[in-house]
Amino acid sequence: MNSRPIIPGVDWVGTVDWERQYFDAFMPLPEHTSYNAYLIRGSEKTVLVDATEPYLVDVLMARLEGVKKIDFILSLHAEQDHSGGLPAVLEKYPAAQLMASPKGKEFLSTLLPIPADRIQAVQDGETLSLGDKTLRFIHIPWVHWPDTLAVFLEQDRLLFTTDFFGAHLATPDLFASANEARVYRAAKRYYAEIMMPLRNMAQKNLEKLQGLDAAMIATSHGPIYDRPEFILNAYRDWMSGPLRNAVVLPFITMHGSTLKMVTHFAECLAARGVAALPFELLHADTGDIAEELVDAATLVLGTPTTLGGPHPAAANIAYLVNLLKPRLKFISVIGSYGWGGRSVEMLTEMLSGLKAEALPPVLAKGLPGEADLKALDDLAGLIAEKHQSL
Numbered sequence: 001m002n003s004r005p006i007i008p009g010v011d012w013v014g015t016v017d018w019e020r021q022y023f024d025a026f027m028p029l030p031e032h033t034s035y036n037a038y039l040i041r042g043s044e045k046t047v048l049v050d051a052t053e054p055y056l057v058d059v060l061m062a063r064l065e066g067v068k069k070i071d072f073i074l075s076l077h078a079e080q081d082h083s084g085g086l087p088a089v090l091e092k093y094p095a096a097q098l099m100a101s102p103k104g105k106e107f108l109s110t111l112l113p114i115p116a117d118r119i120q121a122v123q124d125g126e127t128l129s130l131g132d133k134t135l136r137f138i139h140i141p142w143v144h145w146p147d148t149l150a151v152f153l154e155q156d157r158l159l160f161t162t163d164f165f166g167a168h169l170a171t172p173d174l175f176a177s178a179n180e181a182r183v184y185r186a187a188k189r190y191y192a193e194i195m196m197p198l199r200n201m202a203q204k205n206l207e208k209l210q211g212l213d214a215a216m217i218a219t220s221h222g223p224i225y226d227r228p229e230f231i232l233n234a235y236r237d238w239m240s241g242p243l244r245n246a247v248v249l250p251f252i253t254m255h256g257s258t259l260k261m262v263t264h265f266a267e268c269l270a271a272r273g274v275a276a277l278p279f280e281l282l283h284a285d286t287g288d289i290a291e292e293l294v295d296a297a298t299l300v301l302g303t304p305t306t307l308g309g310p311h312p313a314a315a316n317i318a319y320l321v322n323l324l325k326p327r328l329k330f331i332s333v334i335g336s337y338g339w340g341g342r343s344v345e346m347l348t349e350m351l352s353g354l355k356a357e358a359l360p361p362v363l364a365k366g367l368p369g370e371a372d373l374k375a376l377d378d379l380a381g382l383i384a385e386k387h388q389s390l
Contacts, residue, residue, distance in 0.1 A: 001062040003039060004174055006216070006224060007156055009133065011039045013048070013063040015056040018170050027193050028285050031186055032170035035081055036220050038160065039064070040153065042130020045071040048096070049151065049160055050220060051085030060085050061092065069093070072128065074135075075100040075119075076149045076162035078107035082220055087113060099128075101139055103147035122149070140164060140208065142201035144194050152212055159214035164205065165231045166190050167222030175226040183223060185291070187231060190221065191238050192290035197325045199239045206235055243297040243327060245387045246275035250289055251302025252282065252313040257336035261368050261376060262302045265334060268380035274387060281313040286320060293326035297387055299356070300379075301347055305337035309346050318350040325353060330386055332359040332379060338366065359383065 003011035014036035020029050037060060038049040048070050052060045064070075070093040075083050078100065086108070090098065100108055102121040109116040122128075124139040138150040143164040151160040167186035176183040195202050210232060217225040225231045247269055253259035266276035277296065279289050293299070299321060303314035310318070314335075321328075331351055333344045344361045362379055364372040 001059055003063045006038070006174070006218070007158065009041045010153070010156065010158060012174060012224070013037045013039045013060060015052045015059045016170050016172070017053070017056065023168065026286075028287050029168050030285065030287070031168060033168040033221055034170055036218065036222075038218060039067065040130065040133065040135070042133040044131030045129070047072045047074060047128075047130060047135065048089065049074045050076055050082045050162070051089050053081050054084035054088075057085035057088045061088065064089075064092075070096045072096060073098045074149075074151060075104055075108060076151065076160060077145060077220065078104050078111055078147050079145060079163075080111060082162065083108060083112060090114070090118070101137075101147050101149040103141070103145075104149060107145070107147050138208065140205040142198050143205050144198055150209060152214070157213065157215035158218060159209065159212060159216070159228075160218045161209070162220045163194065164202070164219065165217055165225065165235065166194075166219040169222045171223060173223050176223045176230065177226050178223070180227075180230055184230075184234060186222060187234065188238065188294060189287050189291045191235065192294045192324065192326075193287060196238075196290075196294060197323060199325075202235070203239050206232070206239070238294050241295065243329065243390050244275065244295050245273070245390070246277055246292070246296040247298040247300055247383060248289060248292050248296045249276055249278040249300050249302060250281050250284065250314070250317045251278060252280070252304070252311045253302075254304045254306075254311070257364060257367050258302050258304045258334075261334050261336065261362070261364060261372065264368075264373050265300070265302075265362075265376040265380060268377045269383065272380055272384035274380070274384050281317060286317070289317065290320075290324055293321065293324060293328070295327070297328065297390055298330040298332075298383055299326075299328050299351075300332045300334060303333065303335040303343055303347070305335065305341035305343050308341040310335075310343040314343075314347065315350065318347050322351050322353045328354055328356040329390065330359050330383065331356045333361040334363070334376065334379070336364045336366065336368065357386075359386075
């Protein structure tokens, strides 16, 4: 397996995972993913940027087949999908100096069988000369771990950003410009699941990096951005752009009452020009829901009452939304019950980490009647009115 040239002196030596279905055991990967690694050859020194997942390290080794010497190995992020192949790489190149951020050094020595004295910690702004090429290290913590490190190849204006700006996407395309529409959706989904909970730190790090005027951005997942403004503008929009006149509507139904309410409510919203985005929770991809939450103004959860509380599927999505911390302005709950319960109170508490206004809930006892449908119509009208002020 050959390396692939990016620019003179810099090759992609990563791996594409065409089969992975989930990330971190809960994020579906409909387009699978890649684990990027890069080889930089200066006139005097050679550097490997990141490794790969342990189960794909043989592919990385095959791409490094003809490389006799590596002087430095840079670990930009200690999570195992980037660092798991390091022990094998260090065994093949025992003279190589492993480098990471101070936090990265700490994490590598605890997550992998690599002693701390084998790792050199690099400081923010420190540089490394490869002869005719110079690397500058830039600390970009909390995108999405505290150890994350960016590297700027100054002469070629090539910026390596580890997980920042990534996209879970398995593709033979080396550059994003080959299919920017596809990359955009994968990158937005990736942002929603991984960067959105930390968008304040992401905003600070974006400001820190944009002054570099990078000609290309090479991330740890997905293709290389050969038009950096494409992903930089997208991140600005996702982090602070206007919210959409849309309601994300995850729901679950047991005997049809909640389904009837959700169907009626969605039609009421549409009649008022508000986009309704229902997701039936037994079969929905949570990544699709997260992607819509990036810039939707409102979340309304639909649930029947189960043993006095919300259905477990509704509770699960409420917990996830609270973790992701989207920029929602409004939240509400609709659903049904048989004899009583605390669905609204429990879901509201589960969503307490959001800075969103709670709108009046609509709960029907048993099958929804005319008064319940009228209440749903009123809620749709209130949401349409609230959205006008966005």
